[in-house]
Amino acid sequence: GAVVSQHPSWVICKSGTSVKIECRSLDFQATTMFWYRQFPKQSLMLMATSNEGSKATYEQGVEKDKFLINHASLTLSTLTVTSAHPEDSSFYICSARDLRGDGYTFGSGTRLTVV
Amino acid sequence: AQSVTQLGSHVSVSEGALVLLRCNYSSSVPPYLFWYVQYPNQGLQLLLKYTSAATLVKGINGFEAEFKKSETSFHLTKPSAHMSDAAEYFCAVSGPNTGRRALTFGSGTRLQVQP
Numbered sequence: 300g301a302v303v304s305q306h307p308s309w310v311i312c313k314s315g316t317s318v319k320i321e322c323r324s325l326d327f328q329a330t331t332m333f334w335y336r337q338f339p340k341q342s343l344m345l346m347a348t349s350n351e352g353s354k355a356t357y358e359q360g361v362e363k364d365k366f367l368i369n370h371a372s373l374t375l376s377t378l379t380v381t382s383a384h385p386e387d388s389s390f391y392i393c394s395a396r397d398l399r400g401d402g403y404t405f406g407s408g409t410r411l412t413v414v
Numbered sequence: 415a416q417s418v419t420q421l422g423s424h425v426s427v428s429e430g431a432l433v434l435l436r437c438n439y440s441s442s443v444p445p446y447l448f449w450y451v452q453y454p455n456q457g458l459q460l461l462l463k464y465t466s467a468a469t470l471v472k473g474i475n476g477f478e479a480e481f482k483k484s485e486t487s488f489h490l491t492k493p494s495a496h497m498s499d500a501a502e503y504f505c506a507v508s509g510p511n512t513g514r515r516a517l518t519f520g521s522g523t524r525l526q527v528q529p
Contacts, residue, residue: 305457333516342504342519343458392457394517403448403508403517405457 301327301397305406312383312413320378320409322393328373329395334366337390337408346391349376383413416441416507420520428528433477433492435523437505440486447488448506448517449479458504464488475499500527 302325312318322332330351335343347368348356355368365387367379376395380387393406421436439445446465450458462473469481479490488505502524506517 309455335516340524342521345516345518348516390455394458402460402463403506405450405459407457408455410455 301395301399301402301404303329303393303395303404303406305393305409307409308407309410310412312411314384314413315382317379317381318383318411320380320391320393320411322376322378322395322406324374324395324397324404327395327397327399329376329397330373331396332370332376333394333396333403334368334376334378335392335394337392339390343392346378351376380411383411385413387411388413416443416445416518418447418505418507418518418520420503420505420523422523423521424524424526426526426528427495429497430494433490433495433499433525435490435503435505435525437479437488437490437520438486439488439505439507441507446508447479447481448508449473449477449488449490450504450506452502452504452522461490461503495525495527497527497529500525 304323332349334346337343346361349368349370351370357363370376392408394403417440419438448463449461452458461477462471464471464481472478477492502522504522505520508517
């Protein structure tokens with residue numbers, strides 16, 4: 300089945316630094332990837348839709364200058380949290396749609412802690 | 415616009431008892447519906463999906479769900495709960511032929527299984 304590899308699984312960084320999270324589709328091409336954020340004991344909230352070769356589409360209230368998304372190839376999308384602050388601490392999950400099977404495949408998530 | 419409502423943020427059952435997790439949807443187009451399971455600090459695993467074929471959908475780990483258009487429901491069931499079923503469950507909706515459209519998630523239901 301379709302596999303999306305997400306790295307790192309967890310990261311701790313200092314306030315003011317930037318963190319990059321990668322998502323790779325391993326056995327299929329993903330022209331579109333989705334980035335979600337999940338706070339403890341809450342649901343997944345869509346942050347942005349990443350389109351290969353073009354600018355990402357951000358959801359209302361998501362700062363595009365803070366959450367930089369790059370989708371330079373059909374198998375890789377990255378989310379960079381710039382100038383991270385403690386309130387950015389969260390669980391970030393990527394997803395891609397495998398058009399071969401009408402399914403959405405999720406990465407294993409990244410636990411970001413900003414200290 | 416599409417949305418899902420999961421009734422009951424917490425459900426507790428005894429091992430061996432019936433599991434019923436409720437999901438109602440709202441969609442202006444024929445929906446695709448999904449159930450995912452999430453274990454702590456992990457990504458989402460697909461349990462089953464409805465994509466306009468059979469209304470009774472069988473998934474992994476003994477779960478199944480029935481699409482009822484008249485009730486706009488897609489409840490998840492399992493005849494006999496196992497301790498390993500304890501997790502967070504999310505219902506999600508999307509539209510057909512929407513490779514660029516992200517899933518919209520319900521608020522989630524935490525399933526506890528008592529010995």
